Amino acid sequence: MNGNFPNRGRRRLLLGAPALLLGATVSGPVSALSSTPPQSEGPFYPRSIPSDSDADLTVFNGERAPGEVIEMVGRLFDAKGQVLSGGNIEIWHCDVNGVYAHVGQSTPPGFQGYGAVRTxxxxxxxxxxxxxxxxxxxxxxxxxxxxxxxxxxxTTQMYFPGEPGNERDGLLRRARDPGALIARKEAGSPPRYVFDIVLA
Ligand SMILES: [Fe+2]
Incomplete structure (x- = not known):
C-alpha cells in the first residue's frame, strides 16, 4: 500500500454525486456522499481562542513560525453533495517539534497553532x-x-499522504474509512493538501 490506505473513492463519490442526485428511479432518501469519519478531539483544543486565530497560521503576533509552509484547502458538503457556505472550520496542530500551543507547553514565537475560517x-x-x-x-x-x-x-483529523506512520496509527486505523481522512497532495509552492469534508 506504499504507506497509504486505499482511498475508497471519496472523489469518485463526489464526481458521481450529480448522477445520483438526478437518478429519477431512486426512491426514498438518497445519500450521495459518505460522511467524513469522526475522530477524537484529543486534549489540545485551545482552552481559550487565541487573539490571532485567522487563516494564516504562519504568522502570530507579527512573528513568523518555523517550519515548512503548506496550504490546507477543501470544500464543505452535506451528504447530498451540496456545498455548504458559511460553515465554521477550525484547525489546530502541533509545532515542528510535536508540541501544541497549550497551557503549560512552550512553542516557538510565531507559532499560531490554531485557526478558524468560514466557508x-x-x-x-x-x-x-x-x-x-x-x-x-x-x-x-x-x-x-x-x-x-x-x-x-x-470533529475529525486530517492526515498526510505517504507518511510511514499512517499504517501504525491506531486512531487512523480504527476510522470507518481511513482513506477518506488522508488529504490529497497537490504539488506547488507551497504544497497544497486538499481535504474535502462531508457532514452527515
Ligand atoms: Fe493531535
Missing part, C-alpha cells in the same frame, strides 16, 4: 500554515472541527 459561497475554505511535526504514538495530523450554518458538526 465561502462555494463551500471553500483555505488555511496557510506550517507542516506539523510528529509526537510519540501518532502519525502526522491536523485536528479539524466543523460546524455548518445549520448546526451540524463534526
Amino acid at each position: 465561502d459561497g462555494s463551500g471553500n475554505y483555505r488555511f496557510r500554515t506550517t507542516r506539523p511535526g510528529i509526537y510519540p504514538g501518532r502519525t502526522r495530523h491536523i485536528h479539524v472541527k466543523v460546524r455548518s450554518a445549520d448546526g451540524a458538526d463534526l
Whole structure:
C-alpha cells in the first residue's frame, strides 16, 4: 500500500454525486456522499481562542513560525453533495517539534497553532500554515472541527499522504474509512493538501 490506505473513492463519490442526485428511479432518501469519519478531539483544543486565530497560521503576533509552509484547502458538503457556505472550520496542530500551543507547553514565537475560517459561497475554505511535526504514538495530523450554518458538526483529523506512520496509527486505523481522512497532495509552492469534508 506504499504507506497509504486505499482511498475508497471519496472523489469518485463526489464526481458521481450529480448522477445520483438526478437518478429519477431512486426512491426514498438518497445519500450521495459518505460522511467524513469522526475522530477524537484529543486534549489540545485551545482552552481559550487565541487573539490571532485567522487563516494564516504562519504568522502570530507579527512573528513568523518555523517550519515548512503548506496550504490546507477543501470544500464543505452535506451528504447530498451540496456545498455548504458559511460553515465554521477550525484547525489546530502541533509545532515542528510535536508540541501544541497549550497551557503549560512552550512553542516557538510565531507559532499560531490554531485557526478558524468560514466557508465561502462555494463551500471553500483555505488555511496557510506550517507542516506539523510528529509526537510519540501518532502519525502526522491536523485536528479539524466543523460546524455548518445549520448546526451540524463534526470533529475529525486530517492526515498526510505517504507518511510511514499512517499504517501504525491506531486512531487512523480504527476510522470507518481511513482513506477518506488522508488529504490529497497537490504539488506547488507551497504544497497544497486538499481535504474535502462531508457532514452527515
Ligand atoms: Fe493531535
